[in-house]
Amino acid sequence: MIFGSLHWLDIAVVAAYFAAVIYIGQRASKATKSEEGFFLAGRKLGKLYQFFLSFGNATEPQGAVSTASLVFQRGVAGVWFSFQTVFMNPYFWFMNVWFRRVRLMTVADLFEDRFDSRGLSRLYTLSQIAVACVFLGFANFVAYKIASSLVVKPPVTWTAEERASVRAYEEMKRLDRAAPAGQLTAEEVRTLGDLRDRYARGELHSYITLLKPFPFYLAFTAIVGAYIVLGGMSAAAVNEGLQSVLIIVFSILLIPTGLASIGGWGQLAHKVPKDMMDLFAGQGTSGWFILAVLLPSLVQMHALSHNMTIFGSAKNEFAARFGVSGNYLKRFMIILWAFAGLVAIAMFGVGGLADPDMTWGVMSNRLLGPGLAGLMLAGVLAGTMSTLAAKALAISSLFVRNFYRHIRPDASAESALKAARWTVIAVLALGVISALLMDNLQAVVVLVLTVNVPFGAAVLLIFFWRRLTSPAVWASVILSSLVILFIPLTADYVPALRQSPALTISVPDAAGQPVAVYWKQLVRIDPTNPASALEGRGRFNVECWLLDRVGFGTSRYTPNGRETAQFFVDGLLPFLFLIVFSYVTRPTEKARVDLFYGKMKTPVGDTPEAEAEAMELTRRQPGRFDHTKLFGANSSWEFAKWDRVDAIGFVICCAISGGIIALFAFLLKLASAR
Known part of the structure; x- marks a missing residue:
């Protein structure tokens, strides 16, 4: 070494x-x-x-x-x-x-x-x-x-402060594991609350x-x-x-x-x-949860x-x-x-x-x-x-x-x-x-899944909907960014929000500890006072707060259910903004839109000469591929009929995807066989 x-x-x-x-x-x-x-x-x-x-x-x-x-x-x-x-x-x-x-x-x-x-x-x-x-x-x-x-760093070289930090972290995790079985004494419940509070403040570490x-x-x-x-x-x-x-x-x-x-x-x-070892059972594996995670992930991919x-x-x-x-x-x-x-x-x-x-x-x-x-x-x-x-x-x-x-x-x-x-x-x-x-891997995973959704929805509709307008994109990106990104990530910097009694509601977990409905976690405002009021820390789930405003009652959901609801709102809300604002604003110049979708339907030439020739023809006749539109030449939706390459490739891709899932399930079955 x-x-x-x-x-x-x-x-x-x-x-x-x-x-x-x-x-x-x-x-x-x-x-x-x-x-x-x-x-x-x-x-x-x-x-x-x-x-x-x-x-x-x-x-x-x-x-x-x-x-x-x-x-x-x-x-x-x-x-x-x-x-x-x-x-x-x-x-x-x-x-x-x-x-x-x-x-x-x-x-x-x-x-x-x-x-x-x-x-x-x-x-x-x-x-x-x-x-x-x-x-x-x-x-x-x-x-x-x-x-x-x-x-x-070898444990023998740890300072007293480093050793105490690691031991406190390990004690918190030990109590966390014992809590669901109801094995904690009243004193241990209080200790767990103190340790969770210290961890949320960045005072505990798992290694040096x-x-x-x-x-x-x-x-x-x-x-x-x-x-x-x-x-x-x-x-x-x-x-x-x-x-x-x-x-x-x-x-x-x-x-x-x-x-x-x-x-x-x-x-x-x-x-x-x-x-x-069950791929289709357990926390986070309901069909709704998988679909909810897939939706924003697919949308943000376009941006x-x-x-x-x-x-x-x-x-x-x-x-x-x-x-x-x-x-x-x-x-x-x-x-x-x-x-x-x-x-x-x-x-x-x-x-x-x-x-x-x-x-x-x-x-x-x-x-x-x-x-x-x-x-x-x-x-x-x-x-x-x-x-x-x-x-x-x-x-x-x-x-x-x-x-x-x-x-x-x-x-x-x-x-x-x-x-x-x-x-x-x-x-x-x-x-x-x-x-x-x-400082937290899972929190960043969730952020990565949603950070590009506002523009992802706009890019997706650019490819498919000729009625989409520039003002609608502006409105959607700004409003959906506020809901999906800005408010959730900055709310805990605003004392009036993170300490609001209406926003710090909680439900008890198996150990009787409060689990936040709208926040990543709750900590005591005064860490030295066990009776102190709570304040929110981490991401603020504004999506569930909005759902509660229209009567969904997300406090009755499980933590996984609230996470599922959050992803659904994140994936769908930008499209709602885009469609509503597009219908109340002036359409883009028709000649520009016609040329754009004519180009999108013009196959890329295999040589520079073939490419230049194809694009010149499209500039002169931007509607020359309108007969390939799925819903008719006059439709504002630009979905095109599949050709042989589209269909065969799609079927092969579906077969491979299904085969990979089947292989995964088969390997798990083998691994779990006693």
């Missing part, structure tokens, strides 16, 4: 990976002499690159860590927070093509192309800079969570690490920034191949080593409770800024569609991550870890020897880097195309690329700041 629990072999593996990605960035720098070359790799990426780009950007370490953590806490039912995406794959067969057919460089360009609205374009750009802070911060946060658990967050984030993002600034999208695409291999490796590593540590595959059935970066870089439509295969490989990774969570239950027992967020990291520390721990760390860093790279490039292209070019329309390509590179650096720096503010 030369640095905490890391061996010199581990450090050598990580250093070799860093050297490789910087070398790739340097080699790719020759292809970044233009904006299209830097952001979209010249629209020349074929099926293999699309596979790696889709897989690398869909498969991130935070997914592995959060899935293993949720399975450890909830049983395999917890996998549905991420596994619900298996139902999206057939949809991607169509969606990927839309982002290629629109023939634009950024998602923000959609708003200029469809509405002639630079204001909306800039609003989207600003929102995505904020969203990037969440996504990049989340990626950094998870990478640190794992890395810090691999570089732990040698890694400090800020230096880790700074060094990590510097490596990402180096290869992206050098090579742009070309470097990202090549690195995705290397990173995808490492992601697969780190997803597999814990399974054989973990099974060996518990005595083999057959021990899962004896050491994991049977109900925790991801890297959609245009990835699918717009495809050399043709089939290459863009082939990216769905990368998403399918991720579903297999989710199965591996879920089994890692089950192995953790077998290793540590139900609730046996003080901090469930550290499930992946603690297993890595316990199971992997010299070299393998480094390979795990390299895999985590690789997956995080792919997320950071794609998001930073997408935000960079947004800023240059939809801010810098607006201010300096005559800027040279060299000047624009310089601005793009500085933007990458700035975005990565914002990701570091965001990561420093994060």
